[in-house]
Amino acid sequence: MVNLTEGIEQEKAFRSHAQGYWSRNGGVAPELWNDWKWQLKNRVTKLEQLEEHLSLSEEERAGVLLSGDKLALAITPHFFNLIPRENPDDPIRRQMIPRIEETWSSPYDMADPCGEDSHMPVPGLVHRYPDRVLFLVTDRCAAYCRYCTRSRVVSGVGEQELHTDFEEAFRYLEQHTEVRDVLLSGGDALLFNDGKLENLLSRLRAISHIEFLRIGTRVPIFLPQRITPELCAMLAKYHPLWMSVHVNHPRELTIEVKEALERLANAGIPLGNQSVLLAGVNDDLETMKTLVHKLLMCRVRPYYLYQCDLINGSSHLRTSVAKGIEIIEGLRGHTTGYAVPQYVIDAPGGGGKVPINPGYILYHDNEKIVIRNYEGKIFEYPETGNENVQFAPQREYHDEYLYS
Numbered sequence: 001m002v003n004l005t006e007g008i009e010q011e012k013a014f015r016s017h018a019q020g021y022w023s024r025n026g027g028v029a030p031e032l033w034n035d036w037k038w039q040l041k042n043r044v045t046k047l048e049q050l051e052e053h054l055s056l057s058e059e060e061r062a063g064v065l066l067s068g069d070k071l072a073l074a075i076t077p078h079f080f081n082l083i084p085r086e087n088p089d090d091p092i093r094r095q096m097i098p099r100i101e102e103t104w105s106s107p108y109d110m111a112d113p114c115g116e117d118s119h120m121p122v123p124g125l126v127h128r129y130p131d132r133v134l135f136l137v138t139d140r141c142a143a144y145c146r147y148c149t150r151s152r153v154v155s156g157v158g159e160q161e162l163h164t165d166f167e168e169a170f171r172y173l174e175q176h177t178e179v180r181d182v183l184l185s186g187g188d189a190l191l192f193n194d195g196k197l198e199n200l201l202s203r204l205r206a207i208s209h210i211e212f213l214r215i216g217t218r219v220p221i222f223l224p225q226r227i228t229p230e231l232c233a234m235l236a237k238y239h240p241l242w243m244s245v246h247v248n249h250p251r252e253l254t255i256e257v258k259e260a261l262e263r264l265a266n267a268g269i270p271l272g273n274q275s276v277l278l279a280g281v282n283d284d285l286e287t288m289k290t291l292v293h294k295l296l297m298c299r300v301r302p303y304y305l306y307q308c309d310l311i312n313g314s315s316h317l318r319t320s321v322a323k324g325i326e327i328i329e330g331l332r333g334h335t336t337g338y339a340v341p342q343y344v345i346d347a348p349g350g351g352g353k354v355p356i357n358p359g360y361i362l363y364h365d366n367e368k369i370v371i372r373n374y375e376g377k378i379f380e381y382p383e384t385g386n387e388n389v390q391f392a393p394q395r396e397y398h399d400e401y402l403y404s
Contacts, residue, residue, distance in 0.1 A: 011250040011290050014258050014297075020081030021053045033077075036226040040142065040191075044075045050097070053080070057088040063098030070313065072155035073098060075143045079222045082251055091249045091281040094317070095145055102146065102313035108348075111152045111159065113309040115350020122172045124164025128352060131180050133173070136164055137200065138187035142222040147276060147317050149309040149346075154187055162186070166200075173207055180211040183244075190219035190226055194234050201238045212240040216274070220245050221252050224260035232267035242270045245300060248282050250290040258298045265299040272303030275341065277327070283319045285330040292331070292339040302341040307356070310348055321345070321356065329358045333374025 119128040126134035139162040153162040292302040308318040344353040363370035
C-alpha cells in the first residue's frame, strides 16, 4: 500500500534522475548527457524504445501504434527518466505516453479549440486580443504532451501544417501600432539555436511600438541542458523579456530544472508558470499545493491554471470545472497569494481566457458589497453609490451560496 504522506514528501524534494535508464553499459559521457543537442538526437520516439524501458499496458501500446497520424511521440532522455517502468497511471507517464483513449471521440472535442486559425491575419500570427499577438514560430517541441492544444499543427504528423510567413508577420507588426506585446510560441522557440533566436528577437525589438516580448516554453523542463549561460546572456539583451514555462506536476521540478530556471531568473527574466489541470496528474489539492510551492522555490510565479482545452482525443485527461474551483478554494487564503494561480477557461471557439473563481461575492448593489473569505465568514463593504455601475443580480445570501 502506498503511503500518501511519504509520496508527497518525495515530490517536495528536488531530485536528479540522471542518467536513469541510460546508465546501463557504462552510461553516457557527462559532456554528452549535458549537451542539449545530444538530448534531442536521443529522444524516445518509437515503440521498441519504449518497450526497452517500460512495461506498456495494452492501452498504451495501442496508443503508440496509432500516434503517427495525430501527434508524434518524442520524449527527451532527461524527462523520460521521470517515468516509472511499471505504473501506467503515473502522472508523468499519463502526460507523455500515447493511449488508445486518444482515439475516442467526444461531442465536445475540437481540432482548434482556441479558435486560433480564425484569428490569423497572416500565416503564423494570431491576433485575438487588442494589444498583443501570438507568434507561432515553429511546429516542433522538445517533447510532445498528449493534451497539446495545437496537436493539429505541431510535431509534423498533425492534420494541418504550420506555414509561418516571417516577413509578412514582421510587416503586419510594423503596421499595427496597437500591438505592444508579442508572445513567441508554436512549438517551442527555445529549440532555435542562439543565432536564429537572436535574429528573431532583434527584428521584433526594432519595432518601436512593441514594448515587451514573451516566450512560452516547456524546454527548461523537458530539456534543461538548453538553458546555457550563453543563451541567458543573449536573452538578457532584449529586456523587457518575460517567459512562461509549463510545469504540471511537482516531480517535473528536478535539480537540473531548478538550476536552469535560476539561470534564467539571474538573467533578469521574470518567470511565470502555466499548468493544465489534468485528470490523474494534478487534480488534487495536495499535489497542486506541492507544485506551486516548489515553483516559488525556483523563483517562478504560478500564473495560470488552465482547464484542459477541448482538443480532439483529450477527454480522458479532462477534469470537471468544479474540481478546478475546489483546488483554488483550497489554495486561496491557505497559502501565500504568490502561490495561487488564476484558474481560467480558454473559451471554446476563440473567446479568450475567462477567469474562473470561487463565489466570493455574495451580493452587490449601489450601497454595499457582501463578500465571504476563505474561512466562509461573511463581511460587508460600503459601495460608493455610483448608479452607472452594473451590479450582479440581487439575491438573498445564505449558507447555500457560500460554495456556489
